[in-house]
Amino acid sequence: MNENELMSSLPVPKAVAKMAIPSVISSLVTVVYNMADTFFVGQTGDPLQVAAVSLTNPIFILFMAFANMFGMGGSAAASMAMGEKNEKRMKQVSAFVTYASLIVGVALAVILMVFMTPVLNMFGANEQTFLYAKGYTFHIAYGAPFIIWSAAVSFVVRAEGASKEAMIGSMIGTVANIVLDPVLISGMGMGAVGAAVATTIGNILAGIYYLWYFLKKSKCFSISIKYFTCKDGILSGVCVTGLPTAVFSVLMSVSTIVLNQILVAYGNAPVAAIGIVFKANMFITFLQMGLANGVQPLLGYNYGSGDHKRFVSVERYTKKCCVIVGILATALFFVLREPIIRLFISDGEVVYYGVKMLIAYMLSGPVIGLLFVNMNCMQSVGNSFPATILSVMRQGLLLIPLLYLLNACMGLNGVIYGQALTDYAAVILSAVLWRRIRRRIERR
Template sequence: MSDTMNLFEKAPVPQAVLKNALPAMAAMLMVLIYNLADTFFISQTRSDILVAAVSLATPVFLIFMAVGTVFGIGGTSVISRAFGQGRAEHAKKVCSFCMWGCVAVGIIMSLAFLFFMDQILTLIGASTDTWEPTKTYLTIVALGGPFVLISVCYSNVLRAEGQPNKAMAGQVLGNLLNVILDPIMILAFNWGIAGAAIATVIGNVAGAGYYILYFLQGKSTLSIHIRDFSVKDQIFTGVLAIGIPASLGSLLMSVSQIIVNARMAGYGDMAVAGMGVAMKVTMMTGMVCIGFGQGVQPLLGYCVGAKLWERFKKIMRFSIFFSLALSAVMTGLCYLLRGSIIRVFLTEPASFDYALTFTNILLTTSFLFGPFVDNLERQRQFVTDASHELKTPLAILSADMGLLEDTYGEDKWLESAKSQITRLDRLIKNLVELARTEETIKEDAVELFSISEIAQASADTFQPLAEADGKTLTSEIPDEISLKGVQDNFFRLFSILLDNAVKYCDPVGNIHLSVSVWGRNIYISVSNPCAGVDTAQLSRYFDRFYRADSSRARSTGGYGIGLSTAKAIVTRHKGRISNHYADGVITFTAVIPQMS
């Protein structure tokens, strides 16, 4: 392990990153080649229907790989941190947990896929022509489910031990075997799509077998023996807490591809084939960058475990710049070679045209962010314009209600209508305010002002309101705290927080406002006693139109927009706002950089 520790702790950052990441990137390239091999050799049968069937089946198969990533990425993170902390025995237990977790979950998934196969085929949009070949492929691949999970998992875990070459070797072996067997089984044996599936299973069995043999030979400091299996000492939760979020990207990518294929099915099998090939072309950039990330992760995990924070930052900086440059180059190459790549897989003119169109769209998606931002600004402007237009008819309705009341006297229906018009008018004003606070701050609106004076003025305004309601308001506001931002926004922020506190504070309770400076940040805090708060709902308090107690909010005139506006104000000043409930007291805290 000494060479590994030297690489993780002392080697120059570029050397450490590239030595660990390049094998991972090469392994992901092999995964990509193996992914493309099925489609390529199937395309040599001159049947774009079979290409469409593989395109439908691939994202379903990738779900197995995504679940293997849960154990692989989660296990890698926990193991690398354990090594950084000097806990070798804990690392062995985590490794064993990952192995037997893959076996158990893989068997369950395989049985579920086989049992619900017809429902899955309906869900992914298989047509009359693609139904049987897709079913054949998925049935055979599902039989090898546990081996897929093990192969994916340990291609990651071995990197935590400082064995990136061994991790790559297992993947290369499985993928290379698959590529070799594809032409033999698909074309020479004339097994078609069944041959592609069998080659895939054999490749995964070989990859999993390589990793198992490596551990059984005693060459590793880790273990897959059942005697080391444990879910205690935060092994189960530790692996899943890291692994599930890390695999969500792959899982959601599979789900989104399934949805896209199902939608494409309505345009025919040629459209499905075209989309499948377009996905594979654009996947090249993503797979290489994923490999880079997988290679860097053990280095970062070790730094966290060993508390090497300065090295952690250097690795992060280098990795970000390198991955950005890499993705730009890969995207450019894919765009320039897109036509040639597509021709390798598709023969029908219709499917080629679909693939070329879809590839152009997918490769240029990044350029659509500008229009999306512009569209968001248009939506905000619409809220403002529509609200302005609604004010006139509301004013007329209010005047008409007054005339009716003068003519016919007081009436409960007229009172109800007037009340609702008043509420609607206030709601429109609040929506306009929210839309404006979500806009980007203009330079000429920014000024340096005293947040202390605004806080004190707000406290003075709300103190008599609190006392009239049988409550008290105290404050702790130091002199001369300055902030650079939009002054009117902070008058509104204090107003929202204090108004909220006065309305929902328990009877005879004390509301406390405090302003303080810590480091470069200003802390604004408002607290008050409030019985019966559901702590599970605290995170929703800043959602638009959310009201913790609808009946109480209605009686106090609340719309569920105030705290959303407060959050928008804080966010546009590069800050954050949160709430906390303890011992019957709820506290809202805004943290804002002084020179935001």
């Protein structure tokens, strides 16, 4: 089967499955990848080290913000170029994503190294957690170029229809991280520092695989420096289209910092608990995000080729899948809520807070996938601004003030419901905005 058949004529359920299943697996691999550090650090039995990893989580989220901007934007731009049969532009997009990721990664590494102390103080690190957080940050910082590039190009590889290869790249990094975590954290006694080293090595290995893919296997893309350009709408086409996803991640980082600062007032146990809950709840969220991201090349290709009927069919089928998967995953997590938290740590106080927080965070699980599909649809038709608004609202303009308000009115019990309330508001608004955009497109 060639790429054109997959994108344009294969029955929608089969096309969605072929594109989405590897993407879902890649997303779940990412979840396992993110869970690994917290899990193995938790096995030390030290809540302070778990709290330190939680406090530094915004750094990794920030890396993912740029990776998602270049990756999602590059995927959308590459998919449209494929639909238009523009081979040169496909190569320019992949080269831009590569070198932009490396440049930003190096810049972030330098910033973190130079301003590490004020950054960690801003994140809420105290005298008990500072040294653990500093060690973790140092080793994750020099891995920034590899972390950002390997994550970004996985989206671009999927745009070529090579979902299996994108999945393999993600799995290489994850398997390496999972193997190295217990060796470095417990075996060599490095604790939280070992988790950061394992993460960086895993991403370096994933990057090597993607380098091989572009040099030896890719039919449409290139990472040759001669194709690198910011002109002809490449920079704006990639960055503007990927901006909603990037804004989403950046504001997630900011809101995580705010949440940690609020929780520190209640002690280190709630901070450790929320770190575990973030990682556990990622399973529900990323499962549906994987579905939505997996079909993005299908959406972009069919919009670029003018096949509106197939575009709508892909959208509707994906939404049905997201709702079904969301309900099943949320139900499973509700039943196993305490064992899930205890899987990471056995500290009684942390488990107590973790169970309460997990219940609150998974309330939006059944519907959050609709938000991701609507945002991807907007990005695929070149309407990035409404998707950006949704990102800003969900992780910034609504969530952050709501956290402070709930804390003032209801204390800790109120704060933990802030994300679910924001999610429902974002899902409703996304449905309204996308419906208007779709009607405007249909009238053309």
